[in-house]
Amino acid sequence: MKLSESIQPISYLKAHASEIIRSVAEKRETLIITQNGRAKAVIQDIHLYEETQESLALLKILAKSNKQLQENKEKKADEVFENLEKRINNYNEIN
Secondary structure: OOHHHHEEEHHHHHHOHHHHHHHHHHHOOEEEEEEOOEEEEEEEOHHHHHHHHHHHHHHHHHHHHHHHHHOOOOOOHHHHHHHHHHHHHHHHHHO
8 A cells, every 4th residue: 555545635525425444444554634734534444443453562571571571570381370270270269
């Protein structure tokens, strides 16, 4: 997708809203809407938006993991599973 082909003024959106929505959904594209010559909004296919959000969530997890590694806060898998098992056993004893 070329960015220059995906920029439209708000007047175009007002005049062609249903056509734009259909096109964005069918082509899985993103459209940038301008107002007074400046980018103001983005119209994006919902599936593409969801994929982007999932990717961001994974990147946040990776960043957090990397930070923990740099701060020497990582734990061995055996230790994590042992702690989980203890928590599950404690929960079962209470209930």
